[in-house]
Amino acid sequence: MGITLCPSMVTRFGACSRVMEKLSASLVAALSAALLYRLLRRRAAPPVALLLTLAYAYGTTTWVISSQALWQHGMAELLVIGALLLWRFRAPSATAPGVQEGSGGAAATDSTLP
Helix, strand or coil: CCCCCCHHHHHHHHHHHHHHHHHHHHHHHHHHHHHHHHHHHCCCCHHHHHHHHHHHHHHCCHHHHHCCCCCHHHHHHHHHHHHHHHHHCCCHHHCCCCCCCCCCCCCCCHHHCC
């Protein structure tokens, strides 16, 4: 009482899964490049941010490996850039807990970080 698949169904399913895998991996790689551009745009002029983003996308293994299959590389890149983006956009009060603005003390800000 098992399910019998004809060879043509297996072939079509395999081809469809390969296409969907490449599409998903390319989407993850493109999203990591877009988030990196957004992150760099906060610190640099648009042409510089674009140049650095293109260097990341084409000068590293992002498009060579990460966009070809669903390896761990692509999701790791996306999550690291996402974490940096969240860290960069956090609220100023989260930078130095317990230190309020205007308290006369030296508050830690993004400009004091290395």
